[in-house]
Amino acid sequence: MKTIFHPASERGFASRGWLKSYHSFSFSQYYDENKMNFGLLRVLNDDFVEKGMGFGTHGHDNMEIVSIPLSGALKHNDSTGREKIINQGDVQIMSAGSGIQHSEINNSKTDPVKFLQIWIIPKEQNIEPRYEQKTFxxxxxxxxxxxxxSPEKNGKSIWINQDAYFSMANLDKGKEIIYDLRDKAHGVYVFVLEGEIEVADKNLKDRDAVGIYEIDKLNILAKADTKVLLIEVPMG
Structure with a gap:
């Protein structure tokens, strides 16, 4: 087993007044040669956007982009003419593929929105841009x-153009749980949304993370009521 520990306190940070963003990996003006990616996981941004503000129209290509609101709601528009509201409890994916323009704005005029935006390097390049969201x-x-x-088109999860799996759990204090990896060539990035866990001989608290690979299963012990996100990705 090999591990890479990413304490919350060592993340990159950017502020534009209306935006506060913490970067687990090198992004925009934040650069750390030791934090370029974890396998095919390229970006994990933890964003706070003030009421009525957001990211204006901008472009992406050949990236799988997952957005997960943690509180509040986002308004999404893109160049296909799609307009959607993404609420807490929803997970959204946009396959940028051959190229897409989109915007993400806080849908509230009174309250901030907090959300994760996560980028995964795609399996197939230049696919037709696509969008999907689902409430869980x-x-x-x-x-x-x-x-x-997941990469499985089973209707239970949203589909991603990569052999990647996102899993979420809300654990009661004292709960011990095992996560089985789908492939021994994969690694798993464990990100604590809130609470405290023990995993791979590490204690993780709010927004701490650890990347773990060269394993086939993972044991997690909740030391407090905890919400956790696991991202399983190919390592090469």
Missing amino acids: SEEDKKNKFLTVV
Whole structure:
């Protein structure tokens, strides 16, 4: 087993007044040669956007972009004419593929929105841009992992153009849970949304993360009521 520990306190940070963004990996003006990626996981941004503000129209290509609101709601528009509201409890994916323009604005005029934006390097290049979102029940995450993103077109999770899996769990204090990797060539990035866990001989608290690879399963012990996100990706 090999591990890479990313304490919350050592993330990159950017502020534009209306935006506060913490970067787990090198992004925009933040650069750390030791934090370029974890396998095919390229970006994990933890964003706070003030009321009515957001990211104006801009372009992406050949990237799988996953957005997960943690509180509040985002308004999404893109160059296909799509307009969607992404609420807390939803998970959204946009396959930028051959190229797409989009915007993300806080849908509230009174409250901030907090969300994760995560980029995965795609399996197939230049596919037709696509979009999907789905609402997941908090109850379905209670003391178990719920797969919310996967390469399986089964209707239970949203589809990603990569052999990657996103799983979320809400663990009660004292709960011990095992996560089985789909492939021994994969690694898993464990990101604590809130709470405290023990995993791979590390204690992780709010927004701490650890990347773990060369394993086939993972043991997680909740030391407090905890919400956790696991991102399993190919390592090469």
